[in-house]
Amino acid sequence: MDFSTLFIIIIGSIFINNFVIARFLGLCPYIGVSKKMDSALGMGMAVIFVMTMASTITWLIYTFFLNKATSIFGIDLTFLRTIAFILSIAVLVQFVEMVIKKAAPELYKALGIYLPLITTNCAVLGVSLLNINENYNFIESIVNGAAAGVGFTLVLVLMAGIRERLEYSKVPNSMKGMPISFIVAGCMALAFLGFSGMKF
Amino acid sequence: MKEFIRPTLVLLIICVIAGAILSLVYKQTAPLIAENKLKTEEAARRLVLPDAQFFKPISDSSTVLFYEGYSTDSTLVGYVFSCVQYGYSNDVKTIVGLTPELMISAITVVSQAETPGLGANSTKPDFTAQFSGKNPDNIYVDKDGGDIQSLTGATITSRAVTNAIRETFQKLRDRL
Amino acid sequence: MKAIQEFTKGIIKENPVFVMALGLCPTLAVSTSIQNAIGMGAAATFVLVCSNIMISLLKNLIPSKVRIPCFILVIASFVTIVDMAMEAYVPPLHKSLGIFIPLIVVNCIILGRAEAFASKNGVFKSMLDGLGMGLGFMLAIMVIATIREILGVGTILDIRILPASYKPMIVAILPPGAFITIGLLMGLLNIIQNKKKSKAN
Numbered sequence: 001m002d003f004s005t006l007f008i009i010i011i012g013s014i015f016i017n018n019f020v021i022a023r024f025l026g027l028c029p030y031i032g033v034s035k036k037m038d039s040a041l042g043m044g045m046a047v048i049f050v051m052t053m054a055s056t057i058t059w060l061i062y063t064f065f066l067n068k069a070t071s072i073f074g075i076d077l078t079f080l081r082t083i084a085f086i087l088s089i090a091v092l093v094q095f096v097e098m099v100i101k102k103a104a105p106e107l108y109k110a111l112g113i114y115l116p117l118i119t120t121n122c123a124v125l126g127v128s129l130l131n132i133n134e135n136y137n138f139i140e141s142i143v144n145g146a147a148a149g150v151g152f153t154l155v156l157v158l159m160a161g162i163r164e165r166l167e168y169s170k171v172p173n174s175m176k177g178m179p180i181s182f183i184v185a186g187c188m189a190l191a192f193l194g195f196s197g198m199k200f
Numbered sequence: 201m202k203e204f205i206r207p208t209l210v211l212l213i214i215c216v217i218a219g220a221i222l223s224l225v226y227k228q229t230a231p232l233i234a235e236n237k238l239k240t241e242e243a244a245r246r247l248v249l250p251d252a253q254f255f256k257p258i259s260d261s262s263t264v265l266f267y268e269g270y271s272t273d274s275t276l277v278g279y280v281f282s283c284v285q286y287g288y289s290n291d292v293k294t295i296v297g298l299t300p301e302l303m304i305s306a307i308t309v310v311s312q313a314e315t316p317g318l319g320a321n322s323t324k325p326d327f328t329a330q331f332s333g334k335n336p337d338n339i340y341v342d343k344d345g346g347d348i349q350s351l352t353g354a355t356i357t358s359r360a361v362t363n364a365i366r367e368t369f370q371k372l373r374d375r376l
Numbered sequence: 377m378k379a380i381q382e383f384t385k386g387i388i389k390e391n392p393v394f395v396m397a398l399g400l401c402p403t404l405a406v407s408t409s410i411q412n413a414i415g416m417g418a419a420a421t422f423v424l425v426c427s428n429i430m431i432s433l434l435k436n437l438i439p440s441k442v443r444i445p446c447f448i449l450v451i452a453s454f455v456t457i458v459d460m461a462m463e464a465y466v467p468p469l470h471k472s473l474g475i476f477i478p479l480i481v482v483n484c485i486i487l488g489r490a491e492a493f494a495s496k497n498g499v500f501k502s503m504l505d506g507l508g509m510g511l512g513f514m515l516a517i518m519v520i521a522t523i524r525e526i527l528g529v530g531t532i533l534d535i536r537i538l539p540a541s542y543k544p545m546i547v548a549i550l551p552p553g554a555f556i557t558i559g560l561l562m563g564l565l566n567i568i569q570n571k572k573k574s575k576a577n
Contacts, residue, residue, distance in 0.1 A: 022551055024405035028484055031397065079226045079460060082478040083218065083452040090448055119448075120482040122401040129475050174566035175559075178397060182559030189552035196289060196315075207442040214446055218453040225457050232464035240467070316408070317529065317546040 006143050009136075013147035015195040019123050020155045021188055022196075026123030030156060031181055033114050040160035042107050043114060044153025046096065048146060050118050051127055053092055055145025058085045058128035059138055085128050086119075093119045123152055158188065245269070248297030248306040251277045258375065266372055269297075276300055279376055282310075283368035287360035289313050292322065296336070296365050302376060304339075307331045309361060319357030327351055327358070336369040382501050386508030393516035394565055398484040402476045403517050404554040410533050413521035415469045417514020419462065419477060421507065423454045424486050428494040428506035430454075435495045447490045448481070455481040485513055523557050524548045 019025045026047075033043045061084050068076040097115050101108045108115070118124060127148045131141040162184050171180050245255055245267060252269030259265060266281035279298040284291050290313035297305040309323045321327060330349060331339070340346025341359050350358035392398045399420075406416040430450050431438075438446045459477045462470040470477065480486065489509055494502040525531060528548030530538035547553045 024401050024551065024554070025479075027400040027404065028398070031400065076230075079222060079230075079456060080219070082456050082459065082481055083222075083449065086448055086452050086481050087445065090445055120484055120487055122479050122482050125479060125482050126475060129478060133475065172563075174570060175563045179559045179563035179566065182555045182562065186552045186555030186559060189550075189555055190547070193550065193552065203441075207439040210437065210439060211442055211445060211449070214449050218449055222453060222456055225460055229460040229464035233460075233467075236464070236467050315546070316549045317544055 006140065009140060009144050010147040011198070013144055014151040014154060015192065016198055018151045018155060018192055018195075019126065019148045020152055021185070021192045023126070024122075025126040026121050026152050029114055029117065029121055030152075030159065030185075031178060033111075034156050034159040034181075035163055037157065037160045037164060039110050040156045041153070042110055044149075044156050046100070046107075046111065046115065047118060047121065047123070047152055048149030050089075050093060050096055051124055051149035051152075052142060052146040053096075054085075054089050054124050054128055055131055055141045056138075057088050057092065059131055059136075059141040061085070061088060062132055063138075081129070081132065086125055089124055089128070090119050123148065155188065159184065244295045244308055244310055245280045245297075247308050248295055249278045249280050250306075252280075255280065265375060278305055281368060281372055283364040285360040285364035285367075287312065287314050287322075287357040288319050288354070289315065292319075292357060292360045292364070294361055294364055296331075296369070298336070298369075298376070302336070302369075302373070304331050304334050304336050304365070307361075307365065312357070314354065314357045318351065319354040321351050321354070322357050322361055331365070336365050337373070339366050379501065379504060382504040383508040386505065386510070386512040387515065388512070390509075391512040391516060392485045392488075392509050393513060394562060396488075398488055399513055400558075402479065402483060403513075403520065404551075404558060405476055406473060407517050407521040407524055407554060407557075408528075408549045409472075409525050410518060410521045411469070412472050413517040414514065415462075415466070416473055416476065417510065417517055419458050419473075420480050420483060420486070420513055421510025423451065423458055423480055424489065424510045424513075425503055425506035426454045427451045427486060427490060428502040429499055431490050431494040432497060432499045432502035438495075443495065444487075444491075447487060447495075451486050451490065452481045485509060520554070520557055520561065523561075524553055528553060 013019065017023055020027065020030050029043060029047075034040050062078075062081060063070050065071050065073065066077040066081055066084065068074065068078075071077065093116060096118075097108075100111075100115065127145050131144055134144075136144060159181070163181065166180060166184070175183070242255075246252070249269045251271055253272045255267040255269050257264045257267050266279050268276060269278045269280060271277050278300055279302075280295060281298070282293060282295050284293040286292075291311070292309060292314065293311040294307055294309050296307045299305050307328050309328060312320065312322055314320050314322065327349075334348075338346075339348055339362050341348045341350045341355065341362050343350060343355055344359070346362070348358065348362050386392065390396060393400065393403050402416055402420070406412045427447075427450050431447060434446075434450075455478060458480070459470075462473075462477060489505060493505050497505070522532065526538065527545045528550075530536055530542050530544050545553075548557070
């Protein structure tokens with residue numbers, strides 16, 4: 001097991017190429033759910049779980065059904081990956097929704113509409129596609145999915161913390177709400193730029 | 201049970217129709233895509249070795265190591281090889297042309313994801329032109345004591361290109 | 377609503393990016409150059425119009441229980457068609473846009489319009505709605521891309537328009553530039569909206 005590659009993937013997806021701040025994936029929930037720390041953390045946990053499971057399932061589907069070299073069909077079906085991936089993600093999210101509804105009803109209520117919206121979170125489909133593009137093997141894909149989710153949660157929680165403080169600041173009327181959130185995100189992106197160029 | 205049949209049937213029918221249409225479009229476009237890929241690779245080879253008319257790949261079991269370039273009357277006009285090294289953000293891939301005397305004829309950077317305005321300028325002739333005529337065995341960036349001028353603010357990218365060329369050349373030298 | 381208004385509402389009044397805050401991921405990622413902006417806008421508009429038309433045609437056949445998976449299937453099919461067509465006919469644009477082409481399928485604008493409009497309205501109106509929203513989306517990306525390209529590189533569509541002595545503000549084409557640009561633009565729009573409101577009062 002090549003732990004150094006895995007370590008690089010983890011640091012890469014959380015800090016250097018953070019999915020929200022550097023790759024622009026997962027912005028809608030980032031702006032929508034990051035108003036309070038609790039819901040941010042809850043959403044983050046759900047996303048980590050979905051992204052890890054999605055990476056696993058989509059890698060398996062790609063390797064055994066779509067990729068000509070390894071599939072059981074032996075023909076090139078890679079053009080079906082968008083459809084296959086998004087459908088499996090949709091099914092996965094439905095399943096997670098049912099589980100959360102039964103196991104943690106307060107969390108279910110707190111997340112509200114944002115839970116089914118994880119299906120359309122570009123980060124979930126994005127990480128599945130990126131795993132394929134980078135030719136990661138099974139373990140690397142799962143680790144990348146989890147790390148990407150952690151990166152998303154990190155930035156989400158940071159944003160929620162800042163926004164809670166912003167409630168008490170003097171923000172000009174026209175900048176209240178989304179405009180100032182984007183500016184804050186820009187400052188965070190500037191800070192995270194410092195991570196790029198990290199070499200091991 | 202009945203309430204599940206109709207939705208499932210509708211989903212299945214849409215799946216099948218979608219699959220059929222996509223397969224048709226795929227049949228149309230797949231050959232074009234493969235052709236485009238070959239064309240760009242060929243174009244890059246021509247760019248670094250303009251006198252060559254056709255290229256002969258020299259492989260080793262499954263991978264192509266380099267190409268020999270021949271003119272119309274089958275004289276050897278040079279070699280072409282590709283090299284890649286991780287720069288600042290991602291891999292930087294370069295195609296290098298060599299004269300029969302194993303000096304660099306020209307290079308072209310075909311793929312990079314470096315910082316726009318800094319490392320991304322590695323594709324520009326201002327940077328790549330200086331490699332022509334140099335000995336690939338002995339190229340280093342100025343910061344490492346050589347005579348390759350690095351890009352402003354992009355030493356790592358410049359070093360990636362230079363070192364990739366030198367190291368790959370040294371690996372292939374015996375086969376050329 | 378009169379038919380023509382279905383088309384124009386998407387451009388300014390209900391602009392998907394600036395007013396409804398949908399489709400933010402591709403907007404910020406692709407706005408590094410005006411060429412990418414136009415390419416993405418065109419691709420997304422094509423998918424939006426086709427899927428709106430198709431869903432409007434099928435709206436009475438799709439059972440409500442499975443409508444979201446059906447919408448996703450239809451949208452994903454058109455996205456795959458666009459993906460393959462772009463790779464075959466415009467490979468450089470396909471390479472620049474990268475994974476954001478398949479990501480059109482999770483562009484909230486397309487699923488949003490399918491759910492909110494196409495599944496409840498006729499084919500012609502759905503087509504107009506799709507065209508308007510798509511155009512609004514493309515215009516939004518183009519505005520941001522123009523600012524970022526001029527400040528960050530000094531060119532418009534690769535034609536240099538600022539003097540060579542201008543040292544480009546590289547941060548504009550990096551991620552922070554995207555966030556700050558859209559934040560300032562939204563703030564500007566709010567100022568304009570508030571002025572209009574106070575005039576009306």
